Structure formats: C-alpha cells, structure tokens
Amino acid sequence: MKGREEIIAKIKDSLGKKALSVFEAKPNRLYVSIGPENITGAVKLLFEELLGRYVILTGIDTPAGIEVLYHFSFDGADLVVTLKVLLDKENPEAESITPIIKGAEWIEREIHELLGVEFSGHPNMKRLILAEDWPAGVYPLRRSFNGKAE
Amino acid sequence: MKKTVIPIGPYHPLQEEAGFFQLHVEGERVLDIDVEVGYNHRGIEKIAESRTYDQVPFLVERICGICSTSHPFAYVQAVEEIAGAEVPERALYIRTIIAELERLHSHLLWVGLAGHFLGYNTVFMWAWRYREPVLDIMEEVTGNRQNYAMMKVGGVRRDILDEDFVKIRKMVEDLGPVLDMFTGAVLDDPVIHARTKGVGVLTPEDARMYGAVGPTARASGVPIDVRRDDPYAAYDRVQWNVVTWQSGDVFGKAAVRLLEMRESVKIILQCLDQMKPGSIDANVKEIPPGEGIGHVEAPRGETFHYVRSDGSNRPIRHKVRAPSYTNVPTFKATCIGQTISDVTIILAAVDPCYSCTERMAVIEGASRKSSLSGYDLVSLSQERGREILSTLAGRVAQKELERKLAEGYRRIGERAC
Numbered sequence: 072m073k074g075r076e077e078i079i080a081k082i083k084d085s086l087g088k089k090a091l092s093v094f095e096a097k098p099n100r101l102y103v104s105i106g107p108e109n110i111t112g113a114v115k116l117l118f119e120e121l122l123g124r125y126v127i128l129t130g131i132d133t134p135a136g137i138e139v140l141y142h143f144s145f146d147g148a149d150l151v152v153t154l155k156v157l158l159d160k161e162n163p164e165a166e167s168i169t170p171i172i173k174g175a176e177w178i179e180r181e182i183h184e185l186l187g188v189e190f191s192g193h194p195n196m197k198r199l200i201l202a203e204d205w206p207a208g209v210y211p212l213r214r215s216f217n218g219k220a221e
Numbered sequence: 222m223k224k225t226v227i228p229i230g231p232y233h234p235l236q237e238e239a240g241f242f243q244l245h246v247e248g249e250r251v252l253d254i255d256v257e258v259g260y261n262h263r264g265i266e267k268i269a270e271s272r273t274y275d276q277v278p279f280l281v282e283r284i285c286g287i288c289s290t291s292h293p294f295a296y297v298q299a300v301e302e303i304a305g306a307e308v309p310e311r312a313l314y315i316r317t318i319i320a321e322l323e324r325l326h327s328h329l330l331w332v333g334l335a336g337h338f339l340g341y342n343t344v345f346m347w348a349w350r351y352r353e354p355v356l357d358i359m360e361e362v363t364g365n366r367q368n369y370a371m372m373k374v375g376g377v378r379r380d381i382l383d384e385d386f387v388k389i390r391k392m393v394e395d396l397g398p399v400l401d402m403f404t405g406a407v408l409d410d411p412v413i414h415a416r417t418k419g420v421g422v423l424t425p426e427d428a429r430m431y432g433a434v435g436p437t438a439r440a441s442g443v444p445i446d447v448r449r450d451d452p453y454a455a456y457d458r459v460q461w462n463v464v465t466w467q468s469g470d471v472f473g474k475a476a477v478r479l480l481e482m483r484e485s486v487k488i489i490l491q492c493l494d495q496m497k498p499g500s501i502d503a504n505v506k507e508i509p510p511g512e513g514i515g516h517v518e519a520p521r522g523e524t525f526h527y528v529r530s531d532g533s534n535r536p537i538r539h540k541v542r543a544p545s546y547t548n549v550p551t552f553k554a555t556c557i558g559q560t561i562s563d564v565t566i567i568l569a570a571v572d573p574c575y576s577c578t579e580r581m582a583v584i585e586g587a588s589r590k591s592s593l594s595g596y597d598l599v600s601l602s603q604e605r606g607r608e609i610l611s612t613l614a615g616r617v618a619q620k621e622l623e624r625k626l627a628e629g630y631r632r633i634g635e636r637a638c
Contacts, residue, residue: 126523146447174550
C-alpha cells in the first residue's frame, strides 16, 4: 500500500497540466479540478492504477454550471481524493464512468434525473428515484426548481 | 424450462431506500436480478439546503431508524471540517460510546432476523432478548430508544451523567461474555453452516467493483473500516481490531457482525475508563465558506457526507451516501446462480432491511399473475431450515444451541442479582 504523499505526488504528476487546480484542504483531503474531457482518464488513474476505492459522485448546481464531484478513498493511506468537473449549464454532458466502475451506475442515473446531466456511454439510463410520471426536463435539485412542474 | 420473473418489493420502509427486486428465475435457479429504488425518495438532500446547520442533524437522523446516529455523526464531522472546529475530548468519547452502542443493537437485530429467515427462531428470540438492555441504556443516556439527537456541530447535546456510567458499564460487562457464548454457539451450529456456507458469495473483486463497504466488504476479506482508516472521535485512543473474514458468503457476513460486537464492547469499556470531566461543546457559531467531507463507519458500512458552505447559515449542498447505496447493487453479483429459497437470506445478509423480504411475491411470466406471496418466500426459506432441523443431527444441534443460550441467560441473571 502506497503512502499518502506518494499517492498525492503520483496524482499531480500523472495529471500534469490536465489538473486545472489542486487544493489540499487538509492533509487527508485533496480536491483536483479537471476538464470534462479528462474525466475517464483521471478516474482510471485513481481507480485502476492507484487502486482507490470508489465512494460516490456528488452533483451540484452552481452559478457557473453543474459541478460533478467524484470521491475516491484511499483507505490504507487515510486520504479522500475528490475530482471536480464543471459542466456547461445549458448542456451538461460528461462521459459515463460506469463502464469502468459498475458501482457508479446508480449515482449517474440519480444525477441525470435530479440535475439533468447526460452521461454518455451509460449502459442503463433508466429512471432511478423519481416517480414514473415525473415530467421530463424538470430537475428538482437545480436552484431554479420551484417545487412545481412548469 | 420456463423462465419466471419474481418481483420483490417495492416497499421496505425501514430502510433508507425502499426497493423493488425482480428475480428472473428458471425453475429454482436465479438467472438475473433487477433492483429498482426510489419508492421512499424524500428529497432529504434538497430539504437540507433549506435548514440551518443546527437543524440538519435532526433531519438526517431520520434517514434511517436503525443507524440513526451515523448520519448526523458524519454530517457534523463534515461541517466541523469546514469550520476547523476542535471538538472537546469528552464529546469525542461520548460520540464513540453512542455509535458503538448503536452498532451493538443494530447487529443484534440483524442476527435475530437472519435466524428468523433461516427458520431458526431460537436464534431470533435470544438475539432480541440480548438487544433489549442496549436499547434500555440508550433510553437512559439519551432519552430515546432511537433518534438519539446527541450529535451537534462542535460536540454533543447531552453529557453522560456519572450514575449512567455505572449503568452502561454494568450492561456492557454483562453483555460481553454472553456475546462470546452466543457467537460461539451460532458459529459452531451445523444447521447454520448448512444454510449459509458457500451461499451468496461476494468476491473481493466484485466488492471493489461495486464499492461495497462495512461487514459486506469485510466478509469478503476487504479490510476497510473508517474507524481505523480515517480515525475520528476517540477511535484512535482505544485498542480494538478490524474483523475480517475471507469466505464472502452469508456465513462470513454473520461471523463478521458477531465478532465485531465484541470489539464494540471493548471500545465502550475503554472509553468509559479514559473519559475525563470537561466541556462537551465547542460552541461553533459561524460556518465559513468552504467544503467538507465527513465519513463514519455505520453498522452497515461507511456513511459518507459532503457539505458545501457559502458562508450563510445553511448548507448550499449536502450530499448523503448511505452504505446500502453501494451494498445493495452487489446483489447482482451474489444472487445469480443461487436458488430462490436462499435469496431471502442473501438479500438479508447485506442487512438492507427486512420488511423487503416480507413484500416478495412470485409472478408468472408475462401475465404478471401472482403465484407466491412474500410470506410464501420467507416460508420457503424457513421450510428449508426446518427440513435440516427435523433430521436427527439437526435436532441434536438445536438442543445443543438452546442449552448454550440458556446457560448464557442464567449467567446474565446471576450477575444481575
């Protein structure tokens, strides 16, 4: 098992210029911003190469666009690494990571229906938590959602 | 052979998420399983955005009734990370004690129900009998048997009184040897071996692929436990072990939970010894802009909370990942190839919730006509247990188990006098 510094150094080194910003909030919390085009590469690095444990994805509606966070835990090294991607608000789209990590299937479906993010290459984009008769195109976790279907 | 679809669900309201399982079967054999969730979607993440930092613990406590302290525990840690708050030592110990008491009652509940589904009601009765003193102590210390309202940003809401120390210590000291005896009796029992060994195996590779956590992962030899890997509260101040098992089957998951309870007893006793009088609240007032992650080891595995603050009095985003969210999809790996009568216990082994199995029904092909109810499916599993119990060896085993359990009960009684 690699040490914490070694993992952080490897992430910085491998991502190089693809890492738009790197922020160490605490010694064991690392946040790395990347462009949407690099997401599968970065996830492969964390999950397959560095053997991080997939934890979950978080979707956030921000004024700048829809942000998707990919959380990975390196349990032996006491480190949680979060990849951040900012997607275009009008047309949020990212490549699916479910083909790499089966466990991500549900959360991508969830973010798709709550925030309207398109995950290209997702194998099973069925509705996960909203009711079957929920209107299409209404995303309840967006700031603009007022509790009513328009 | 004719293929049949068996729907299970959709409601099992005790769990964080109600689920609807569709088993595709051919004869007795399971070919595929589909899981649908969302029946109990309450929009808690959205609601959290309209609550103040102090109100959110009460909200997230109600995500789950069984592990109701784990969610506020993870949440307050995420907020404390943003605020850079130093939690007083006494509060850290109190948090640890509450979390471990919760693990004890949650695991005992599971063991009892697992016994029930196997048609082994002796185990069910005894496990729940041992669980009761834990809930009594919870009520004594926190005021509630569930939803304890102990966690707050910066500390805990209630102190543990000196007279409660004595009660907690007595309960835990009495429970320890009984748990040893109970664990031994259950793990040595030939009937339980016959029903759980080699059933519903989750490989370490699949555990990783699905992001399985907690006893579900540890039973497959994946040695992860947030309490050790990212120590919080007082877990780095006490001596205890992470329990793992290599088999990945239902037996392994039972073994991990049973042995883990002994570690909880160890942790609680050490906390009681080490605790010193002092403040229990850091009085955190302002939450600055920023983001924080809090994760704790709930009875079912890692509970993960992410909170983002813009400096106002409410979180602008609060993400919750309960352990079942990654454990439930492992059914895809564990149920396929198994028989229908084993599915009940395989689903139960992940400890998602039991009322789901009460809601099963067998439906024939395209007509979707119900042919077997949920009750029938639980009965199928129980019948299989009874068949084994009705053999001479089974009867001997049950007598032996009952003898051991009664002996443990007498021991509790003696100590109580």
